[in-house]
Amino acid sequence: MRFGFRCTNCAKAPSDVRRWRCECGAAFALEDSLPFSREAIDTDISGLWRYRAMLPVTEIISLGEGQTPLVEVELYGQKVACKLEYLAPTGSFKDRGTSLLVSALVEMGIKRVVEDSSGNAGASLAAYCARAGIEAQIYVPAHTSPQKLAQIEAYGAKLILIAGPRERAAQATQEAAKRDYYASHYWNPLPLEGIKTEAYEICEALGWQAPEKVIVPVGQGTHLLGLHRGFRDLLEAKLIEKVPRLYGVQARGCAPLYEAFHRRPPMQPRPTVAEGISIREPIRGREVLEAIRATEGAILAVTDEETLQARDIIARRGLYVEPTSAVAVATLKQLSPHLEGITVISLTGSGLKSPKE
Ligand SMILES: [Zn+2]
Known part of the structure; x- marks a missing residue:
């Protein structure tokens, strides 16, 4: 075990790392991150454990996750790079x-x-x-x-x-x-350490350069936070010149982070086709907003109609994702004239996981 926790609110370290949250009620963060070293990548291993020197555990329970393809796709008249996270062992990032x-x-x-x-x-x-x-x-x-x-x-x-x-x-x-x-995927800070490897892979696939923008769906926001951590590691290691602008996407029907980011009055949440990001009170919401602001990104929101349309459009390019993933694709319509440099969209979950709407 190479990790310790500290509270994101009161900064106290727990007496036992098996506690799922601090006595004050807030979530834990990892005490510190292991520095990224390009030389420490284990090229004999495939998947995310090739970065094991940067990961805070010594045991390895693996089903062959990581090293997902980065594929160029034309969408809404723009070329973007799609990270096929839905090809993971269980069909999601x-x-x-x-x-x-x-x-x-x-x-x-x-x-x-x-x-x-x-x-x-x-x-x-x-x-x-x-x-x-x-x-x-x-x-x-x-x-x-x-x-x-x-x-x-x-x-x-x-x-x-x-x-x-x-x-x-x-x-x-x-x-x-x-x-x-x-074993919470959002209270526990350890999953962020696995997700950060997606940022490593993106930059490695681009010849150790960072994309201009990265777009991901956000519910609890752990995906965006993990990516932020990964890109910051590479910046600290001087392998990239800046952290990409991070864009988090919510469904209009349940968009507390979008409302907080744009200082809009909160709306009563409604059911949405993007079931995987329908979270009314994201517990790491403050951290997510800080990451977005630090990278000069934004929180965007799309309607269910736009989401389903985007799901069909990307499927006609050969990529079948669930509506929760398609929210990120749907934002291209809003961002389209403003895309410069490389834009990466993380396609988070397989279309096989959701019924046809
Ligand atoms: Zn605390």
Whole structure:
């Protein structure tokens, strides 16, 4: 174990790293990040563990995640680079973070975990726990797509359906966390360490240069925060000249970060086709807004109609993603005349995971 936590609010370090949040109620961050070294990349390993010298665990629980292709695609009259994160072992980018988290669970000797998810993180955790021989209970909203539910159960995890909004599943899990370890993909800071490798891969694929913009869907915002960390590591190592502008995308129906960023009055959340980012109160919201502002990016929002249209447009280019991923594609219509340099869109989840709308 090469990691320690500290609170993002009161800066206290916990007496036990198995705690899922600080006594003050805030989330933990990692105490420090291991510096990036190009020479330390292990080229004998494929996937994200080739960066193991930069990762804070010594155990490796892997299903072959990472090293996803970066493919040029023409969309809305613009050439962009799509990072095919949906080609991960369980069909979503979550596998990067889960591989790190479950590796740490094995190091800590944890045998049973609970987690809440809108689907993808739960499926990912179920798969990696199956790999590691850890018992997993996954709490999901009852309205989660049947494909994701089937996937979670197929890996052998216990599935618990919770009626009502996404937050109810989180509350039920926090209750269960009094008995079992809460392997949360958003409270726990370790998944960010796995996600940062996506930034490493993007810059490595571009010959150690940073793109101008990176666009990702945001719900809890862990994806954007992980990327931010990865790009900052490369800046500190003097491998890139600046951190790309980070753009987070929300669905109009549930867009608390968009509203906070643009100082708009909060709207009553509505159901959206982008189920994976439908989060009313992102617990790392402040950190997400800071990262966006620090990189001179923005939070954008798109309607469900724009999202489904974008899903169909990118599918006609041969890339089949779920609506939650298509929100990022849909923003190109807004950004289109202003695209300079390289724009990367992270395609986060497979279209096979959601029913046709
Ligand atoms: Zn605290």
